[in-house]
Amino acid sequence: MAGVICVLGDAHLDVVVRMSGPLAEDTDTPAATQVSVGGQAANVAAWVTALGGRSRLIAARGTDLGARLVTEELTRRGVDVIGPNVPGKTGVVVALSEGGQKRSMLTDRGVGTRLAAAELSAAWLGGCDWLHLPGYSLACEPIRSAALAAARYARQHSGRLSIDLSSTALIKAVGADSFRQLIAAMQPDVVFGTEAEAALLGSPLDDRLVVKLGPGGVRAAGKHFPALPTAAVDSTGAGDAFAAGYLLGGVELGLAAAARAVAKMGGMP
Numbered sequence: 001m002a003g004v005i006c007v008l009g010d011a012h013l014d015v016v017v018r019m020s021g022p023l024a025e026d027t028d029t030p031a032a033t034q035v036s037v038g039g040q041a042a043n044v045a046a047w048v049t050a051l052g053g054r055s056r057l058i059a060a061r062g063t064d065l066g067a068r069l070v071t072e073e074l075t076r077r078g079v080d081v082i083g084p085n086v087p088g089k090t091g092v093v094v095a096l097s098e099g100g101q102k103r104s105m106l107t108d109r110g111v112g113t114r115l116a117a118a119e120l121s122a123a124w125l126g127g128c129d130w131l132h133l134p135g136y137s138l139a140c141e142p143i144r145s146a147a148l149a150a151a152r153y154a155r156q157h158s159g160r161l162s163i164d165l166s167s168t169a170l171i172k173a174v175g176a177d178s179f180r181q182l183i184a185a186m187q188p189d190v191v192f193g194t195e196a197e198a199a200l201l202g203s204p205l206d207d208r209l210v211v212k213l214g215p216g217g218v219r220a221a222g223k224h225f226p227a228l229p230t231a232a233v234d235s236t237g238a239g240d241a242f243a244a245g246y247l248l249g250g251v252e253l254g255l256a257a258a259a260r261a262v263a264k265m266g267g268m269p
Contacts, residue, residue: 014038066090237267
């Protein structure tokens, strides 16, 4: 098992909507809903503790009721939550889930992008065996500079670095070439991504890519690992659960965590 896993990125509120069928325009569509803590960084940190590890979440937090709810819930789950309080509102992401197999997201990151490099403390990163960065933390300033500074610190202090590509829309918005060069320059030990995300990134990091195949499992180090049997309810957070398990114990623990994730609503354990 790894030591402390530090995750730098967003912590916000998730609203998961599992629709009974196609969205009916201008009228009602029956659905099951759930409100919980979310954000790719928060999900990974929570899954680390649920799997028996230790995690630290570095995130900018707002000054509204949502920020207090997010911090209290993550702390209850055993996550060490640190980072500045920034005037403004907590982000909200609405995830539309389709039968546990697919999901689309409506994203408002709130103050999540406003973590600045100048606010980082060496104490926040001390003792971290892994630094995990969602791609969202590299999408824009000032959080990008904070993520890069944290990655440099990790490298200087023998920490390992993992990056999740996060989103095809994000990669296209940044520019595939620019995003590829940015990640290559950071020299991560592991890069997680879906097939579509990996295709946009290209070949320079193939030896470090762990490709998430959804119900098909994962591909790592040139080998295919099938997903574990499960009754799929909602795929929200399955990739985050896999990343947490992988960093703690490798592919097998990652796949076991992903199977747990898709069998329930929401991205939290």
